[in-house]
Amino acid sequence: MEHRTRARRRITLQDLAGTLGVSKTTVSNAFSRPDQLSPELRARVMEAARAAGYAGPNPVARMLRTGRAGAIGLILPESLPFALDDPATSELIRGIADACEERRLGLLIVPGATRARDPHTITDVAVDGFIAYSLPWETPALQHVLARGEPVVVVDEPRIPGVATVGVDDFAGARLAAGHLVGLGHRRLGIVASPFRPDGYTGRGDAARVSSSTFDVATRRLQGYRAAVADAGLAVDDVPLYECALSDEELGRQAGRDLLERTPRPTAILAMSDRLAIGVLAAARDLGVAVPAELSIVGFDDIPGATTSRPSLTTVRQPLRLKGYAAARYLLDAPGTRPPDAAPEALPPDGDEISLPVELVIRRSTAGAPPA
Amino acid sequence: MEHRTRARRRITLQDLAGTLGVSKTTVSNAFSRPDQLSPELRARVMEAARAAGYAGPNPVARMLRTGRAGAIGLILPESLPFALDDPATSELIRGIADACEERRLGLLIVPGATRARDPHTITDVAVDGFIAYSLPWETPALQHVLARGEPVVVVDEPRIPGVATVGVDDFAGARLAAGHLVGLGHRRLGIVASPFRPDGYTGRGDAARVSSSTFDVATRRLQGYRAAVADAGLAVDDVPLYECALSDEELGRQAGRDLLERTPRPTAILAMSDRLAIGVLAAARDLGVAVPAELSIVGFDDIPGATTSRPSLTTVRQPLRLKGYAAARYLLDAPGTRPPDAAPEALPPDGDEISLPVELVIRRSTAGAPPA
DNA sequence: GCGCTGTTCTTGATCGATCCAGAACCAAAC
DNA sequence: GTTTGGTTCTGGATCGATCAAGAACAGCGC
Numbered sequence: 070m071e072h073r074t075r076a077r078r079r080i081t082l083q084d085l086a087g088t089l090g091v092s093k094t095t096v097s098n099a100f101s102r103p104d105q106l107s108p109e110l111r112a113r114v115m116e117a118a119r120a121a122g123y124a125g126p127n128p129v130a131r132m133l134r135t136g137r138a139g140a141i142g143l144i145l146p147e148s149l150p151f152a153l154d155d156p157a158t159s160e161l162i163r164g165i166a167d168a169c170e171e172r173r174l175g176l177l178i179v180p181g182a183t184r185a186r187d188p189h190t191i192t193d194v195a196v197d198g199f200i201a202y203s204l205p206w207e208t209p210a211l212q213h214v215l216a217r218g219e220p221v222v223v224v225d226e227p228r229i230p231g232v233a234t235v236g237v238d239d240f241a242g243a244r245l246a247a248g249h250l251v252g253l254g255h256r257r258l259g260i261v262a263s264p265f266r267p268d269g270y271t272g273r274g275d276a277a278r279v280s281s282s283t284f285d286v287a288t289r290r291l292q293g294y295r296a297a298v299a300d301a302g303l304a305v306d307d308v309p310l311y312e313c314a315l316s317d318e319e320l321g322r323q324a325g326r327d328l329l330e331r332t333p334r335p336t337a338i339l340a341m342s343d344r345l346a347i348g349v350l351a352a353a354r355d356l357g358v359a360v361p362a363e364l365s366i367v368g369f370d371d372i373p374g375a376t377t378s379r380p381s382l383t384t385v386r387q388p389l390r391l392k393g394y395a396a397a398r399y400l401l402d403a404p405g406t407r408p409p410d411a412a413p414e415a416l417p418p419d420g421d422e423i424s425l426p427v428e429l430v431i432r433r434s435t436a437g438a439p440p441a
Numbered sequence: 442m443e444h445r446t447r448a449r450r451r452i453t454l455q456d457l458a459g460t461l462g463v464s465k466t467t468v469s470n471a472f473s474r475p476d477q478l479s480p481e482l483r484a485r486v487m488e489a490a491r492a493a494g495y496a497g498p499n500p501v502a503r504m505l506r507t508g509r510a511g512a513i514g515l516i517l518p519e520s521l522p523f524a525l526d527d528p529a530t531s532e533l534i535r536g537i538a539d540a541c542e543e544r545r546l547g548l549l550i551v552p553g554a555t556r557a558r559d560p561h562t563i564t565d566v567a568v569d570g571f572i573a574y575s576l577p578w579e580t581p582a583l584q585h586v587l588a589r590g591e592p593v594v595v596v597d598e599p600r601i602p603g604v605a606t607v608g609v610d611d612f613a614g615a616r617l618a619a620g621h622l623v624g625l626g627h628r629r630l631g632i633v634a635s636p637f638r639p640d641g642y643t644g645r646g647d648a649a650r651v652s653s654s655t656f657d658v659a660t661r662r663l664q665g666y667r668a669a670v671a672d673a674g675l676a677v678d679d680v681p682l683y684e685c686a687l688s689d690e691e692l693g694r695q696a697g698r699d700l701l702e703r704t705p706r707p708t709a710i711l712a713m714s715d716r717l718a719i720g721v722l723a724a725a726r727d728l729g730v731a732v733p734a735e736l737s738i739v740g741f742d743d744i745p746g747a748t749t750s751r752p753s754l755t756t757v758r759q760p761l762r763l764k765g766y767a768a769a770r771y772l773l774d775a776p777g778t779r780p781p782d783a784a785p786e787a788l789p790p791d792g793d794e795i796s797l798p799v800e801l802v803i804r805r806s807t808a809g810a811p812p813a
Numbered sequence: 814g815c816g817c818t819g820t821t822c823t824t825g826a827t828c829g830a831t832c833c834a835g836a837a838c839c840a841a842a843c
Numbered sequence: 844g845t846t847t848g849g850t851t852c853t854g855g856a857t858c859g860a861t862c863a864a865g866a867a868c869a870g871c872g873c
Contacts, residue, residue: 079590081859092823097861106821124589129504129567130859133828138501139565140549149538149548159525166521170553175566176521177512177549181542190545193511195501195567217496218451453829464853469831478851502829505858815873823866832857842847 080123089117100125132195140175141165141400142196144211146204146267147315149180155316156372157342157389158202161224164393165200172401182210183267192217198400200224200393205267206283222400224392226285228422233403235396235423239286242385242427243293243339246367249383249429250337251301254438255365258303259328259335260294260310261321261345263287271320273327274310290341290369309335313345321348322355329356329364336364336438343368343375343384350378350434361436371430380433387427395423452495461489472497504567512547513537513772514568516583518576518639519687521552527688528744529714529761530574533596536765537572544773554582555639564589570772572596572765577639577655594772596764598657600794605775607768607795611658614757614799615665615711618739621755621801622709623673626810627737630675631700631707632666632682633693633717635659643692645699646682662713662741681707685717693720694727701728701736708736708810715740715747715756722750722806733808743802752805759799767795 082100086093091110098105099114106114118124132138143165145152152158162176169176177196182204191210198220204211206227214221215232223234250258262274265282282288295305311327313320321340325348328335340346346368350360358364360380368375371386399421458465463482470477471486478486490497504510515537517524524530534548541548549568554576557563563582570592576583578599586593587604595606622630634646637654654660667677683699685692693712697720700707712718718740722732730736732752740747743758771793 083859093860094824094862095822098822101861110821122588122590124585125564126861127505127859128565129501129510130828131565131861132501132567133499133505133830133859134861136828138567139562140567142547148542150535153525153531153535159531163522163525166550166552170520173559173562175514175549175551175562177547178538179547180538187545190511190547192497193500193503194547195504195510195512213496216494218494451829455829465830466832466854467852470852473831482851498831499829502858503831505829505860506831508858817871818869819871820869821867824864825862826864827862828860830858833855834853836851836853838849838851840847840849843845 080121085121085123138195138197140177140196142177142179142194142199144182144199144201145180146183157370160389161393164390165397167394168397182208200396222396224396228285233399233421235392237387237425237427239289240293243290244297245429246339246385247294247297255337257333257335258308259338260308261324261340262310262312263316263341264314269314271314274312294339316342316344318344318348321345322351325349325352329358338366340368343370343372346382347378361434363439365435383432383435384430385427386430388425392425452493457493457495510567510569512549512568514549514551514566514571516554516571516573517552518555529742532761533765536762537769539766540769554580557582572768594768596768600657605771605793607764609759609797609799611661612665615662616669617801618711618757619666619669627709629705629707630680631710632680633696633712634682634684635688635713636686641686643686646684666711688714688716690716690720693717694723697721697724701730710738712740715742715744718754719750733806735811737807755804755807756802757799758802760797764797
């Protein structure tokens with residue numbers, strides 16, 4: 070037991086150099102730059118290292134010296150368990166992981182940014198840059214990252230001047246969705262929204278909340294919906310809105326029930342995410358409303374579950390996994406980010422906004438409006 | 442543009458101390474130990490920091506000095522996308538994340554350990570300890586971690602003398618599953634196994650592969666199955682075995698088809714994971730074999746999908762999320778792991794094996810054996 | 814023999830913080 | 844007036860590596 074209590078100081082590169090009678094640079098080279106020393110000496114060093122139980126340079130010391138951390142950080146708004154439950158988020162993570170594997174980098178996850186007031190977890194973490202996903206304006210964690218001056222790429226939101234952002238054209242996507250419905254003859258629509266503010270509110274739409282929204286994506290999608298509604302000559306204010314604090318099936322169901330119990334009942338519902346849309350599907354089932362005969366539903370995202378739902382979901386597809394991949398690649402390759410020795414020319418400027426394409430995918434949850 | 446190219450050296454604690462005319466220790470204390478200096482001076486320091494754009498101590502430098510990294514590493518056998526697809530793995534991650542949030546630690550994911558020959562990704566990462574999940578014997582990445590002497594907790598496998606392991610009693614669980622089936626009168630069983638060696642083999646059982654297995658869990662579950670079979674007075678060697686390279690539905694289906702096309706057809710199939718079992722369910726559907734009337738199926742794990750499958754799955758429940766949580770807690774609290782200042786007494790010895798309980802959950806995929 | 818190029822290895826500075834021991838100062842206690 | 848005690852602040856050593864510059868020595872051509 071003694072060997073643990075005594076906290077025998079771990080052997081260092083310096084020690085090893087000492088016992089070998091060579092300089093520490095040589096030992097360092099043996100591990101990190103094998104071409105810089107003769108094969109025989111290198112073999113001797115490695116042998117001595119094995120004998121001494123030295124497993125290679127301390128990563129932290131190396132980081133300090135080189136300035137590279139070998140990992141990127143992912144800042145998530147909610148807890149990791151929640152993120153894993155959410156297909157859109159986990160697709161995003163897959164995309165980021167794809168890029169990390171290409172570059173052989175670790176992925177450091179820092180969840181719960183929306184809740185955490187304490188910057189501790191963020192500031193104490195060693196990464197080469199951060200990806201911040203779907204955060205409200207003024208998230209303290211994000212402020213700290215920006216203050217620290219580390220490279221950051223934001224995915225979806227918030228758009229911050231001078232900070233690179235990867236996202237989709239939410240306005241166009243939403244407009245496409247709503248345009249599809251009005252094109253099918255629907256005149257009584259309803260909207261199920263993801264949150265406008267990160268305060269846990271779930272309930273009927275509230276103009277004050279909408280106008281003070283701290284979530285860009287929800288705002289832009291709403292504008293897209295309304296643009297199509299207005300284009301069709303309908304009154305934007307007549308479209309009922311239900312806001313859900315979280316994008317999950319249960320709240321979508323709750324929203325669906327609220328909207329479907331109104332009179333006149335909407336003939337079509339726009340949901341800002343597929344999970345919400347699937348919840349609305351459940352609400353329709355609960356209330357005996359036939360989809361798509363009596364009610365059309367359009368989601369957003371095109372998560373895997375959108376094809377397997379009953380009926381399958383018409384939705385706005387966004388390339389979720391690609392979004393993660395693109396964000397990571399941009400983070401790693403953009404000028405502010407890449408190692409100083411890399412050529413700085415011919416790279417996109419900082420603060421870029423990368424917009425990935427969206428596409429309306431028509432499945433079985435939408436059909437012509439029922440006769441009035 | 443110039444400000445980026447020029448790579449203006451980032452301001453340090455030292456610089457700040459210089460401009461303020463105080464010592465760096467004082468500045469350090471202002472950030473990390475506010476009680477060590479007068480409120481006025483601290484205010485001055487913080488103000489100057491804000492003015493200078495200094496966002497707090499460099500985490501890497503702090504790590505080097507303090508020896509704490511503020512994150513734990515998770516070594517996964519496959520890619521992260523695969524892990525996220527696998528409900529058992531993602532439950533485990535949830536559990537680990539629970540513990541990380543309690544302790545406000547980051548979670549650094551290092552995937553693809555089975556494939557990676559190059560230790561680079563592992564050795565370059567700064568963490569306070571590793572959780573290694575379900576790795577075959579002699580995974581190079583694991584060897585490196587052990588060589589480095591970092592605290593490690595293994596989840597499930599491999600069991601290594603002197604290394605703490607968190608798992609379940611696979612033998613007992615498997616025996617329970619098989620005992621349930623023979624208790625129902627089944628005499629012709631089949632087994633769908635998770636891999637015995639990490640070489641991508643999928644196909645009929647092979648005694649040589651089984652006896653040279655590098656996956657402890659599969660081995661112990663097989664032994665558990667066979668123990669129950671032997672207890673019932675049946676010939677162990679008569680039970681057909683199909684090995685799947687990966688624990689996913691598609692391979693389970695393939696295995697199911699193989700087993701169900703044999704004559705005599707098995708009346709019950711034991712699968713080493715729920716995903717495999719769900720694949721067997723699909724195979725039965727493909728071949729028009731009624732479950733449970735003509736075929737009983739027992740899974741392992743009790744993933745969320747086990748209740749929603751048609752029919753719902755009888756399975757051996759293991760507390761997946763708790764397993765992750767327990768592993769992380771053990772890593773953080775066990776003697777080898779905790780910061781040197783903590784009291785070392787009254788803690789479990791190193792190399793402990795924590796075994797979490799399993800439980801047979803009987804649902805609708807099992808029933809009495811059909812009349813011969 | 815002289816300079817030249819190239820390989821192999823070493824020295825000393827550096828990355829940016831924390832920590833330890835102690836200095837300076839002031840107030841209370843004897 | 845000296846001691847004691849308690850804040851508050853400082854200087855230098857230290858964590859464990861990498862890096863830039865240069866020394867030592869070899870081989871090669873002329």
